[in-house]
Amino acid sequence: MPAPPPLLPLALTDVVFAVGPRRIIDGISLRLDAGPRTMILGPNGAGKSVLLRLCHGLLSPTAGRIAWNATEPAGGPRRQAMVFQRPVLLRRSALGNVIYALKLAGVPSAEREERAMEALRKVGLEASARHAARVLSGGEQQRLALARVWALHPETLFLDEPTASLDPGATHEIENVIAALHAAGTKIVMVTHNLGQAHRLGDEILFLHQGRLVERAPADRFFKHPASPEAAQFLEGELPW
Numbered sequence: 001m002p003a004p005p006p007l008l009p010l011a012l013t014d015v016v017f018a019v020g021p022r023r024i025i026d027g028i029s030l031r032l033d034a035g036p037r038t039m040i041l042g043p044n045g046a047g048k049s050v051l052l053r054l055c056h057g058l059l060s061p062t063a064g065r066i067a068w069n070a071t072e073p074a075g076g077p078r079r080q081a082m083v084f085q086r087p088v089l090l091r092r093s094a095l096g097n098v099i100y101a102l103k104l105a106g107v108p109s110a111e112r113e114e115r116a117m118e119a120l121r122k123v124g125l126e127a128s129a130r131h132a133a134r135v136l137s138g139g140e141q142q143r144l145a146l147a148r149v150w151a152l153h154p155e156t157l158f159l160d161e162p163t164a165s166l167d168p169g170a171t172h173e174i175e176n177v178i179a180a181l182h183a184a185g186t187k188i189v190m191v192t193h194n195l196g197q198a199h200r201l202g203d204e205i206l207f208l209h210q211g212r213l214v215e216r217a218p219a220d221r222f223f224k225h226p227a228s229p230e231a232a233q234f235l236e237g238e239l240p241w
Contacts (some may be wrong), residue, residue: 005070007079007155008034008187010055014062016048024050026211027064037188039202039219041195043234046208048191049160051058055189058081078105080156085164087145094120094136094144095129098236101148119151120144123177137171146177149186157181161189163197175201195235199223207231 010032017025025047030036030054040048053059054066067180070239072079072113090097093165098116107115120126123132123143123226142162149157164172171194178201192198198219207215209230217227226232 004073006034007068007070007072008032009069011065011067011154012055013065013067015054015061016060017054018049023211025054025061028213029064029205030213030216032156032187032189034187036203037182037201038190038204038206039198040189040191040206040208041193041198041234042208045210047211051208052082052158052160052189052191056080058082058101070235078152079154079171080158081143081149081152081154082158082160083142083149083162085161085212087141089141089144090134093130094125094133094140094147097133097144098148098151101153103109104153115151116147119147122150122180123147124173131239137170139166139173140176142166142170142175146174146181150184153184154186156187156189159188161191161193164193171197191232195223207233207234 012028013029015025016023028051040051040080042048050059054061078202079188090100092100095113095116098119099112102112102115117126117129123146125140125143125147128140136144163174168175175197178188190201202219205217205219206213207222207228215222215226215228215231222231223235226235
């Protein structure tokens, strides 16, 4: 069978998401292409996490259009995934969590354990494969969530502040896994409050303010020479986080 067409690019056209009279996302248009790692920055209430959920399909826009280049095949594994700040894990072993994700994706049963173990090796959790997922440390649980993603090889991965509650050592481990996923061909789109992290992991920055996309720029240029006054104030710490 021929390979399915790629999901990317993802195009947003005049997207609005409102709750009552309040526009949390206010007329955003953008295109996300394969390749560059996209970091989403902005102060609290800017709409970052809502934008991520709209892209992933967890929320539907109030107005406007969100369209992938291709539709995902029915009955097969999803080709885009999302990892949250607090991963949702099953009451199973680490290995069992990954195997269950592969089962839902329709992977033949004979392949699941080997593929799951390989994903756990990729994130450094092979020794914890038989441990209950919910007794792992916070950083290990987040790496397990990324192992589930790795096992499915998605085209696009949305990450919503995946290291927000982790210590520096665990954050470093998560960043290494994210960089490896990118190197393996997965498009990374990530919300973070950590400016250093955005600089380390990002190729481009989307800066949101009050539900609008105020600035989009290569990461180096954004941090050295922000083009908008809102971004400059944010980087100087004058806008609330």
